[in-house]
Amino acid sequence: MNAVAQPESKREENARPISYVSPDVNIFENKDGYVLEAEMPGVNKEGLEITLENNQMTIVGRRRPENLNADVLYRESRQADFRRVFELDPAIDSSKISARMDQGVLTLTLPKTEKVKPRKISIS
Amino acid sequence: MTLTRWQRPGLSAFDPFGQISQLREEVNRLFESPFGNLTQGFNTWSPAVDLYEDKNNIIVKAELPGMKKEEINVSLHEGALLISGERKIEREEDKGDTHRSERFSGHFQRSVTLPTAVDATKVGASYKDGILTITLPKSEEAKPKQIEVN
Numbered sequence: 001m002n003a004v005a006q007p008e009s010k011r012e013e014n015a016r017p018i019s020y021v022s023p024d025v026n027i028f029e030n031k032d033g034y035v036l037e038a039e040m041p042g043v044n045k046e047g048l049e050i051t052l053e054n055n056q057m058t059i060v061g062r063r064r065p066e067n068l069n070a071d072v073l074y075r076e077s078r079q080a081d082f083r084r085v086f087e088l089d090p091a092i093d094s095s096k097i098s099a100r101m102d103q104g105v106l107t108l109t110l111p112k113t114e115k116v117k118p119r120k121i122s123i124s
Numbered sequence: 125m126t127l128t129r130w131q132r133p134g135l136s137a138f139d140p141f142g143q144i145s146q147l148r149e150e151v152n153r154l155f156e157s158p159f160g161n162l163t164q165g166f167n168t169w170s171p172a173v174d175l176y177e178d179k180n181n182i183i184v185k186a187e188l189p190g191m192k193k194e195e196i197n198v199s200l201h202e203g204a205l206l207i208s209g210e211r212k213i214e215r216e217e218d219k220g221d222t223h224r225s226e227r228f229s230g231h232f233q234r235s236v237t238l239p240t241a242v243d244a245t246k247v248g249a250s251y252k253d254g255i256l257t258i259t260l261p262k263s264e265e266a267k268p269k270q271i272e273v274n
Contacts, residue, residue, distance in 0.1 A: 026213065026227045030220025037213075039227055041187035041254035064253070070178035073239060077172040077187055104189030104254020 020083035023061065023106075031118055033092065033111035040082045041104035048101060050108070052094050057086045059106065091116040169228035171207070173236055180267060182238055182260045189254030190227070196251065198258060200244050205258065208233035240266035 023038040040048075043061035051058045061082035088094065093113040100107045176183040186207050188196060196209045213229035242260040249258045 024226035024228075026225050027223035028220045029223055034223075035220075037190075037227060039189040039254070041189040044253045068176055068183065070176035070181070070183055072174070073177050074173075074175040077174050077185070103191060103251070104187070 019080050021078050021080045022084050023059070023082045025084070033109065034089070036086070036108040036110065038084065038106045039104065040106055043082065043101070043104060045101045048099070048106065050099060055088045055090065057088055059084050061106070169230070169232040171232060171234055173234060175236065177239065180262055182240060182242055182262060184236055184258040184260070186234065186256045187254065188256050193251050196256060198249055200247065203238050203241070205236045205238055205260070206233065207256065242266070
């Protein structure tokens with residue numbers, strides 16, 4: 001499969017001292033590139049960290065620290081930060097990746113390099 | 125961490141620590157994705173909710189990433205708070221081929237039983253970073269009172 005999404009193995013994740021939550025993602029591909037959406041409630045632009053290394057893209061989302069001066073009666077949300085690793089399709093132009101954060105959803109646009117895009121050749 | 129040689133469980137001597145760590149691994153695996161796959165399979169969404177209390181308020185926080193304020197409904201019915209709405213996620217027709225589709229799209233609702241009586245006329249709600257925060261002032265009767273001793 002030629003997808004951008006190839007989550008790293010769970011085993012490795014377990015070996016880490018800090019535990020993370022894997023965000024739910026949607027990934028679409030069209031002729032221009034990929035769009036990746038990741039759900040990270042409680043994370044804003046400042047808490048976001050995207051790193052690229054050897055065709056691997058790591059997304060980390062740190063939640064804003066709770067500054068609520070109140071007692072917890074009940075908690076379902078997980079306090080851990082978000083993290084997920086993706087293997088990038090070599091067709092992606094990594095210098096042109098752009099990111100947007102809106103209401104806890106990260107949207108990444110990953111354009112393909114010009115040379116792999118399908119092109120119509122006009123016949124003269 | 126210690127390394128011990130693996131032995132067939134039935135043949136080894138009684139080894140409570142080995143069994144405990146084995147059990148712990150099993151449990152960890154179970155909780156790795158608590159109901160994550162299950163809820164996806166049933167195609168429902170029950171947003172995570174936190175409940176807080178201070179002297180004067182009950183505070184409810186719900187994780188609702190990627191919504192518009194107008195798509196969230198909050199109502200109060202006899203001591204229960206109901207959060208509902210519809211999250212519309214654009215689909216492949218607009219965006220191309222789908223490689224992964226883990227985000228929930230559609231209608232959801234969640235109700236929270238409030239621990240004390242609240243003043244329904246003064247409830248406030250805000251939505252930021254995908255988290256809905258609802259502040260419900262306690263009714264006068266529910267607030268803690270200092271009783272003077274004569």
